[in-house]
Structures are given as C-alpha cells and as structure tokens.
Amino acid sequence: MLIDGEDIQNFKLSSLRSHLALVTQETFLFNDTILNNIAFGKEGDSTREEILAAAKAAHVDHFVGDIDEGYETRIGERGVKLSGGQKQRIAIARAILRNAPILILDEATSALDSESEKLVQDALHNLMEHRTSFVIAHRLSTIKHANRILVMDDGKIVESGTHQSLLASSGLYQKYYNMQFIDLEDDNKVRPDKDAV
Incomplete structure (x- = not known):
C-alpha cells in the first residue's frame, strides 16, 4: 500500500x-x-x-x-x-x-x-x-457511492467493483443489497386495512 x-x-x-x-x-x-x-x-x-x-x-x-x-x-x-x-x-x-x-x-x-x-x-x-x-x-447505503467496493466473506475478498457492477453480477453484494433495500421498501408500503371494504 x-x-x-x-x-x-x-x-x-x-x-x-x-x-x-x-x-x-x-x-x-x-x-x-x-x-x-x-x-x-x-x-x-x-x-x-x-x-x-x-x-x-x-x-x-x-x-x-x-x-x-x-x-x-x-x-x-x-x-x-x-x-x-x-x-x-x-x-x-x-x-x-x-x-x-x-x-x-x-x-x-x-x-x-x-x-x-x-x-x-x-x-x-x-x-x-x-x-x-x-x-x-x-x-450498504454507506458505501453506495464508493469508487470501489470490496465484498468480504469469511475473511476473503469475494467480489470487487462499483455499486452498479456488483448489483449486475448477481453475487453476494446483490443478495445483501436486496435483503436491505427491498425488505425496507416492502416495510414502507402502505398496507390496506384487512377489514376495509
């Protein structure tokens, strides 16, 4: 370095x-x-x-x-x-x-x-x-705009790239991103009252 x-x-x-x-x-x-x-x-x-x-x-x-x-x-x-x-x-x-x-x-x-x-x-x-x-x-919102992201798993670098390239690669980063942000979007959706007609 x-x-x-x-x-x-x-x-x-x-x-x-x-x-x-x-x-x-x-x-x-x-x-x-x-x-x-x-x-x-x-x-x-x-x-x-x-x-x-x-x-x-x-x-x-x-x-x-x-x-x-x-x-x-x-x-x-x-x-x-x-x-x-x-x-x-x-x-x-x-x-x-x-x-x-x-x-x-x-x-x-x-x-x-x-x-x-x-x-x-x-x-x-x-x-x-x-x-x-x-x-x-x-x-992941903290690193979204980084020039380069290194994804580690079990102490080893398993992926490297920009936010966009890692999302496109269908790897571990994409999995974690979807877990954090798609679940968050689902939680923020307005759910209709089940008793509403």
Whole structure:
C-alpha cells in the first residue's frame, strides 16, 4: 500500500498515524465541553474558528443551538448526555479538524436511527471529500457511492467493483443489497386495512 507514492512500510508508526483519521461505531468522549471534545481530534492547538468550522461541516451546530450553554456544555462521562447521532457527529468533527489525508470509517453509522443517519451521512460526505477513504460497513447505503467496493466473506475478498457492477453480477453484494433495500421498501408500503371494504 502506498501513501503519496511511498510504501507505508517506509513510514515510522507515529508518522503513519499522523496521516490517518478514524471514526468508529463507538465514540470515546470525555467529561468535558463539546468544544474541547472536538478539539481533541487534532494534535497541537486549534483556534476556536477551526473547531467551529469542523463542527459546522459535521452538523454539530444542528443540535448545539438547542442547548443552553452551546459549545461550552459539558457532556458527561462518555457523552452520556448526548444521543448516538450527536456523538457520531462530534467524532466526525474531530476527523475533519484532524484533516488527515486517509480516513477510516469503521461502522460509523451502524447504530443510528434513520433521521440521525441522514445527518451523519451528509457529514461523512463532507469529511470524505478529497481524501482516500476506507469504509467498513454492513449498511450498504454507506458505501453506495464508493469508487470501489470490496465484498468480504469469511475473511476473503469475494467480489470487487462499483455499486452498479456488483448489483449486475448477481453475487453476494446483490443478495445483501436486496435483503436491505427491498425488505425496507416492502416495510414502507402502505398496507390496506384487512377489514376495509
């Protein structure tokens, strides 16, 4: 694997880490303010303006405006005062602030309700722009627009391609896609009342 044409084995571990930003399903937050939890994403000092710009790109401002103390609100140990979607948006703001060229998203939307997922997906789109992104996901809506999708089964890559080419191949990806989206479409259809005449 290469970073800007250089083999990653030539990098020191600390240097390699400086090129990466990670957003996982489980976001670790501190019993501190929203502002300081976002600032944690970048080594060294960040200006308030940089932190607020990252927060805006991650849609943190959508919920902070509803809180009395705004960005100075203490969120409790592990962010207990926040919803799952709010925690994820803080994690995304951290990654935006870090501004690393390589992004790893590990099940970043798996525990979210549909409304939160929409905001987080939009924030992830902002984050992934102009970055090499590795997205690990079971929820296929997260990877639908990827340049290349690798489908793994039992630890092995069994398919590779774009969303459209994988749907056309009648393989494992198509099977999972149909399970997720056709079942969802069926659930969303209006079912007539069985007693209706």
